[in-house]
Amino acid sequence: MEEMAARYANRSVRSVFLYTREAHPGENFRHHTSMPDKRNNARAFKAEFAVKRQILIDDLEGTAHRAYGMLPNMSWIIGPGGMIHYKATWTDPADIEDALKYALDALERRPKEKLLPYHSERLKWRVRDDVKFRARLLTNGPQAAKDFYG
Amino acid sequence: MRGHMTTNGYNYAVFNLQAELGKFEEFENHPLHAGRRAPDFPVEQLETGQTANLKDLWSGGLLIIEFGSYT
Numbered sequence: 255m256e257e258m259a260a261r262y263a264n265r266s267v268r269s270v271f272l273y274t275r276e277a278h279p280g281e282n283f284r285h286h287t288s289m290p291d292k293r294n295n296a297r298a299f300k301a302e303f304a305v306k307r308q309i310l311i312d313d314l315e316g317t318a319h320r321a322y323g324m325l326p327n328m329s330w331i332i333g334p335g336g337m338i339h340y341k342a343t344w345t346d347p348a349d350i351e352d353a354l355k356y357a358l359d360a361l362e363r364r365p366k367e368k369l370l371p372y373h374s375e376r377l378k379w380r381v382r383d384d385v386k387f388r389a390r391l392l393t394n395g396p397q398a399a400k401d402f403y404g
Numbered sequence: 405m406r407g408h409m410t411t412n413g414y415n416y417a418v419f420n421l422q423a424e425l426g427k428f429e430e431f432e433n434h435p436l437h438a439g440r441r442a443p444d445f446p447v448e449q450l451e452t453g454q455t456a457n458l459k460d461l462w463s464g465g466l467l468i469i470e471f472g473s474y475t
Contacts, residue, residue: 255470266465271472272447275415277424278475281426285415289448296450299474307470310447310456316414317446318458319471326424327472332462336441343431345470357466368466375438401419 258347260308262354273299273311274319277326278402280395289314332359337371345378 259269273296279285286292289311296309312318322330323341329350331340340353363369391399436442444459461467 259468261462266428266467267468268461268467269470270461271470273450274473275475276461276473276475278419279417280475283475285417285442287415293450295474300450302474308449311450312445312447314415318447320414320435321443321445322469322471323434324427325471326433327470329471330442332442332458332467332469332471334463334465336459336462338436338438338442339442339466340438341436343428343471354466354468361466371439373437391475398419398475402421 255345255347256306265358267354270310272309272318273309273346278391278394278398280398282395286314329396333357333361342376346380349378
């Protein structure tokens with residue numbers, strides 16, 4: 255996502271990370287009980303993953319996160335006026351870029367060609383690497399892995 | 405239940421697989437979809453501590469929002 259964000263930075267495209275509740279809390283990265291908790295975890299995230307995108311923090315109750323669907327790693331593309339161009343259950347940079355290119359092209363052509371929007375949907379597929387996922391959960395703390403795998 | 409949770413359970417201390425799988429099903433029927441208007445909310449900018457409104461971030465062009473957390 256960082257690399258893709260950098261490539262489109264000068265094309266009226268802003269890319270942000272909105273920090274939510276901890277999806278898989280564990281002993282090392284606990285659930286948030288205060289905004290300082292949330293900010294500290296967000297800083298740790300920024301540092302570990304070298305995030306250059308702007309990080310925004312939702313309130314402690316997750317008001318924005320709830321309104322947008324409350325999934326752990328969804329992605330959205332929103333245009334002027336708040337028009338939703340894309341939403342996805344998970345974050346796939348290639349899929350987002352595909353949607354982004356389409357939206358940029360349509361917005362550019364729209365005034366001249368008098369384009370009208372319409373809704374469409376498609377199914378996407380992803381691979382989950384269980385070995386990596388389990389290792390990631392263990393980084394959060396043994397309880398995080400136990401809560402997921404039992 | 406282990407640990408402290410906010411009264412509405414948003415910040416859970418214990419991950420519940422079945423409950424969270426249910427959220428994916430709900431998302432499929434979520435009223436917000438392409439072509440509709442996204443809701444605006446104030447959010448805190450981590451770097452500065454200042455508040456920004458989402459609508460100000462998408463007003464100048466396209467805004468890509470990735471939701472997530474460390475864990």
